[in-house]
Amino acid sequence: MAGQLKEYLQDPFLNQMYSQIRQAGPLKSILVDITHVCNIRCQGCYFFAEEMDKNKAPQDEAEFDAFIEREKARGTNFVSVAGGEPSLMLNRVKKIYDNFWIMVVTNGLRRIPYEGFENMPIAVSVWGDHDTDIALRGSGKRDIFARGLQNYKNDPRVLWYYTTTTGNAHQIEAVVEECVANGNYVLFNFYGDLSHQGGNIDHQRGFEEVRRQINRMIERYPDRILLSSYISQVVSSGRLYNENWGYDVCCSISADNEINRERLQNGKSYNLHFRAYNPNLTSTRRCCIGEARDCSTCYDVWAHFSWIMLNMKAHVNSKQEFTNWLTTIYLFYLINRIIDFEAGVKLLPQIHQRVSGDSIALEEFKMGLPVLLEQPALNW
Numbered sequence: 138m139a140g141q142l143k144e145y146l147q148d149p150f151l152n153q154m155y156s157q158i159r160q161a162g163p164l165k166s167i168l169v170d171i172t173h174v175c176n177i178r179c180q181g182c183y184f185f186a187e188e189m190d191k192n193k194a195p196q197d198e199a200e201f202d203a204f205i206e207r208e209k210a211r212g213t214n215f216v217s218v219a220g221g222e223p224s225l226m227l228n229r230v231k232k233i234y235d236n237f238w239i240m241v242v243t244n245g246l247r248r249i250p251y252e253g254f255e256n257m258p259i260a261v262s263v264w265g266d267h268d269t270d271i272a273l274r275g276s277g278k279r280d281i282f283a284r285g286l287q288n289y290k291n292d293p294r295v296l297w298y299y300t301t302t303t304g305n306a307h308q309i310e311a312v313v314e315e316c317v318a319n320g321n322y323v324l325f326n327f328y329g330d331l332s333h334q335g336g337n338i339d340h341q342r343g344f345e346e347v348r349r350q351i352n353r354m355i356e357r358y359p360d361r362i363l364l365s366s367y368i369s370q371v372v373s374s375g376r377l378y379n380e381n382w383g384y385d386v387c388c389s390i391s392a393d394n395e396i397n398r399e400r401l402q403n404g405k406s407y408n409l410h411f412r413a414y415n416p417n418l419t420s421t422r423r424c425c426i427g428e429a430r431d432c433s434t435c436y437d438v439w440a441h442f443s444w445i446m447l448n449m450k451a452h453v454n455s456k457q458e459f460t461n462w463l464t465t466i467y468l469f470y471l472i473n474r475i476i477d478f479e480a481g482v483k484l485l486p487q488i489h490q491r492v493s494g495d496s497i498a499l500e501e502f503k504m505g506l507p508v509l510l511e512q513p514a515l516n517w
């Protein structure tokens with residue numbers, strides 16, 4: 138494998154990305170739901186669907202400070218902050234920002250000020266065009282998307298975290314246009330219909346049309362879209378070489394949680410460091426987005442990032458496959474500002490040009506289902 142890597146890394150573009158990642162070093166990541174409180178109720182939000190708000194955030198600031206110290210001592214260097222709504226707990230977000238690499242996901246209603254959070258990546262959620270977003274997130278009344286656009290106009294920290302719904306793929310272009318015109322970046326996510334509404338938001342319809350639209354957006358805005366066609370193919374197909382997406386292969390599980398004991402012993406890759414902390418900061422849950430959630434409802438883009446990243450050895454059989462893998466990691470480091478963002482985004486058009494969203498299927502036929510080699514305990 139070392140020989141193959143050496144050969145691929147003769148390519149200056151790949152070498153440049155690889156060197157930046159190596160220089161930043163491995164990630165030891167956790168996810169924290171910083172508060173159990175939210176100022177809106179979106180339909181089918183996984184956090185409330187499984188009553189994750191029952192584990193209340195501590196009121197005592199000293200408990201939060203102790204949590205930060207514990208995680209520093211454990212070697213954590215990257216924290217994804219969700220909830221509940223993180224903008225309601227800005228003093229605690231600030232403490233995380235001051236101690237770790239961070240990614241904050243917010244509904245966009247309350248602006249996170251620039252002062253004190255100058256280089257913090259902020260993922261602002263949107264679920265569709267204004268009508269769809271009002272219906273799904275604004276209780277049929279409030280235009281949360283419009284508020285987010287207003288709050289983050291030309292804000293260089295912001296990427297729109299666009300949770301797409303299957304039957305609304307035709308809205309993708311207009312939403313992306315608006316986000317880009319607002320001076321922001323776009324990352325896609327994929328909705329799981331946990332409240333069983335069906336119709337246009339039923340994930341069982343599949344995300345093929347969404348994937349086509351994402352590819353169109355990549356072609357149209359190669360300097361603004363932070364998801365590659367490869368990642369979106371993996372999410373929408375649920376396939377990575379000879380594996381099918383699901384609990385048995387998912388790497389975004391809390392390694393300390395007893396519930397995952399058998400999974401950690403099944404020989405598939407996992408992240409030894411990762412924990413998804415409940416708002417109480419003492420208990421962890423099964424995975425980044427669930428306690429007992431049916432994994433067939435899960436198209437979580439971060440979890441798929443990890444699946445690809447931890448399966449590096451499956452991607453070394455050709456330079457194209459290695460490129461697909463390397464760009465996935467690079468995008469993860471870029472989105473989360475672990476590497477220099479301003480410099481890194483300049484590579485986006487070339488990244489999109491070099492990635493192949495169809496390589497999995499092709500390679501499968503060519504190689505007769507290659508065996509996926511495990512790479513346990515790599516802390517990407």
Ligand SMILES: C[S@@+](CC[C@H](N)C(=O)[O-])C[C@H]1O[C@@H](n2cnc3c(N)ncnc32)[C@H](O)[C@@H]1O
Nearest residue numbers: 181182183219220221222242243244262328329
């Ligand atoms: C639980 S929210 C917490 C952060 C913040 N309140 C927000 O909405 O951005 C984290 C992310 O999960 C997404 N999300 C919630 N429920 C989902 C579902 N059923 N399927 C896909 N994404 C979902 C939200 O859109 C948001 O981007």
Ligand code: SF4
Nearest residue numbers: 175178179182221244
């Ligand atoms: S804003 Fe976030 S936490 Fe609140 S209900 Fe919506 S998705 Fe859930």
Ligand code: SF4
Nearest residue numbers: 387424427432435440
């Ligand atoms: S719900 Fe998704 S992230 Fe959670 S264990 Fe299942 S596949 Fe993994």
